[in-house]
Amino acid sequence: MLEIKNLHVKLEEEDKQILKGVDLTVPAGKVHAIMGPNGSGKSTLSYVLSGRDGYEVTEGAATLEGEDILDMEPEERAAAGLFLAFQYPVEIPGVGNMTFLRTALNAQRKARGEDEMSAGDFLKFIREKAKALKIDGDMLKRPVNVGFSGGEKKRNEILQMAVLGPKMCILDETDSGLDVDAMKLVADGVNALRDEGRSFLVITHYQRLLDHIQPDVVHIMADGRIVKTGGPELALEVENNGYADILAEMA
Ligand code: ADP
Ligand code: MG
Ligand code: MG
Numbered sequence: 634m635l636e637i638k639n640l641h642v643k644l645e646e647e648d649k650q651i652l653k654g655v656d657l658t659v660p661a662g663k664v665h666a667i668m669g670p671n672g673s674g675k676s677t678l679s680y681v682l683s684g685r686d687g688y689e690v691t692e693g694a695a696t697l698e699g700e701d702i703l704d705m706e707p708e709e710r711a712a713a714g715l716f717l718a719f720q721y722p723v724e725i726p727g728v729g730n731m732t733f734l735r736t737a738l739n740a741q742r743k744a745r746g747e748d749e750m751s752a753g754d755f756l757k758f759i760r761e762k763a764k765a766l767k768i769d770g771d772m773l774k775r776p777v778n779v780g781f782s783g784g785e786k787k788r789n790e791i792l793q794m795a796v797l798g799p800k801m802c803i804l805d806e807t808d809s810g811l812d813v814d815a816m817k818l819v820a821d822g823v824n825a826l827r828d829e830g831r832s833f834l835v836i837t838h839y840q841r842l843l844d845h846i847q848p849d850v851v852h853i854m855a856d857g858r859i860v861k862t863g864g865p866e867l868a869l870e871v872e873n874n875g876y877a878d879i880l881a882e883m884a
Contacts, residue, residue: 634832635659635801640693642674642681651677653857654693659801662829666843667836668868669854670876675836678854679805683717684710697801712744714800718790725777730789731759733777734796741797762795766822784815791822802826803834820845840872853879 635658642652651674659665669675681688682695684707695703702710725733739749750758763773766788778786794802804823811819823833823846835846843851843865851867852859855876860883861867871879 634661634663635695635697635834636699637678637682637695638693640678640681640695641691642677642688643691645687645689650691651688651857652681655854655857655859657852657859659832659834661800661832662827663849664827664833664835664846665850665852666846666848666868667834667852667854667859668838668840668871670880671838673854674857675838675854676805679717679803679834679836682710682715682803683707708740708744711797711799712741716794716797716799716802718787718794718802718804722778722781722786722790724779724781726779728777729774730777731773734759734793737793738796759796762792765825766792766795767818768792783810784812784818787811787815787819788822791819795822795826800830801832801834803836805836806838816842817845840868843868855880855883 637655637657640652640655641650643650655674655678657665657667667675667678677688681690682702684702684705690703694701697710697713697715700713702713702715705713735750735752735755738755742749759773760770763769768785768788772781772785772789775781778789781789802823820842823835827833833846835842835848837843848865848868851863851865853861853867853871853876861879
């Protein structure tokens with residue numbers, strides 16, 4: 634599904650290399666987690682994959698189902714099936730949540746050459762998805778993320794994901810700032826979307842989210858590279874011993 638080879642990325646503004654040769658393959662239907670100390674480049678990786686400005690790829694490649702995504706515009710990446718849930722969801726004053734979701738969905742359908750979903754069909758569709766995530770009608774009508782609590786923002790991101798139905802979902806610290814109940818709701822939402830044709834990259838600093846979203850593979854990132862790969866037990870090792878042991882072992 635997602636294949637990243639020897640990816641090197643620097644900041645455009647200053648001459649600072651952040652990613653120093655990331656290699657990562659996420660097969661279809663799998664959930665991979667990336668853990669790592671603060672500042673190791675986890676968010677940078679998700680930003681570069683989404684096409685955010687300010688980063689320059691100096692070497693390497695990233696493909697989604699064999700297609701080069703680094704050459705695509707952010708909207709093209711989304712239409713190709715890539716979705717990113719961010720650590721800090723943006724607020725969009727003046728745009729109702731439901732309108733935003735329908736516009737986003739129809740833009741993607743159009744880009745794929747599919748028919749737009751009618752207002753009536755969309756209403757049925759969104760109500761069903763929202764109910765499963767315990768999102769009430771009020772939250773659908775309010776402006777996107779404006780005045781939402783931390784937990785509501787995260788649930789809203791999962792709703793966006795459920796509506797768009799992407800193939801490759803990247804979640805960057807979706808657990809940060811969540812209490813246990815909200816985290817569990819987010820995890821349940823992700824688990825409900827797990828599917829043979831859909832892959833996840835779950836980026837998290839802490840192990841606790843991975844108690845609820847069981848990853849198939851865990852990667853440790855440090856200083857701009859994946860330095861260790863293992864099974865779910867690797868996350869527990871981090872939880873118990875921190876990153877110091879793994880980093881010392883690598884050095
Ligand atoms: P993580 O998500 O693992 O905590 P980040 O990808 O956010 O790591 O950051 C990796 C490194 O790149 C850090 O040293 C951070 O300070 C630096 N960095 C990222 N973006 C910028 C930026 N726009 N300007 C300056 N430094 C940046
Ligand atoms: Mg960070
Ligand atoms: Mg980060």
